[in-house]
């Protein structure tokens with residue numbers, strides 16, 4: 521796999537791709553955007569509107585921490601006018617590919633890396649690095665969307681008014697969602713404002729909306745689930761009589777099932793709530809395949825299980 525990856529990167533650097541995009545006037549056709557996670561694909565579609573054609577590399581249930589690019593992905597990245605990724609090592613196994621694309625002058629934008637670091641979390645267990653899961657704070661996601669708007673304007677200045685109008689309308693919806701989330705979590709009994717998931721994707725959600733966040737694995741699914749951590753969480757859940765814990769669509773449910781069993785062994789029957797979308801969105805064409813839809817799904821699932 522390493523060798524294949526090295527070969528792909530060598531191919532990329534020699535630039536034996538297709539047409540020289542500089543010679544094409546982007547005003548004459550749609551802007552081709554290739555995005556990694558579904559959240560970014562959706563944002564580019566909303567802000568770009570009819571001016572863009574967006575391809576998403578990672579579909580429902582895909583874990584970006586572990587994802588490796590396929591040969592088909594390389595072609596989709598090469599053909600793009602703009603490559604959108606989250607950055608902050610979310611797509612941990614694709615870093616060299618983005619660098620190679622950048623060297624070939626294909627504009628690449630790491631949406632999370634455009635945000636003021638003072639607004640980012642630096643979880644102690646993540647070796648001094650920033651938490652990349654910015655989409656679970658709607659106010660931070662608005663900043664990422666603003667960065668996407670700016671990238672599109674830079675590429676296609678003639679359509680600036682379209683991008684501005686789309687962004688402004690969406691920013692209002694994000695503000696409403698932000699308030700809705702604050703109200704929903706505030707409606708929970710205080711002792712139930714604990715969100716336990718398989719991996720630590722909800723740190724920004726907890727910080728913004730007032731929930732304590734606990735996870736079996738760390739910020740990246742590359743980290744191991746240790747028996748000591750399962751024991752610690754089982755004690756906490758049983759002591760505080762937390763009603764529910766949650767599986768995520770992009771992480772195998774086995775660690776959450778093991779935790780549920782450990783809590784039951786302590787005499788407390790914790791439920792497994794409805795599946796949450798953490799790093800991937802819902803199936804293509806469903807409401808949960810939009811940022812708004814997946815966020816609202818999570819909110820409802822959390823509140824219903826813990827109220």
Ligand SMILES: [Zn+2]
Pocket residue numbers: 585653719720721739740741798799
């Ligand atoms: Zn994650």
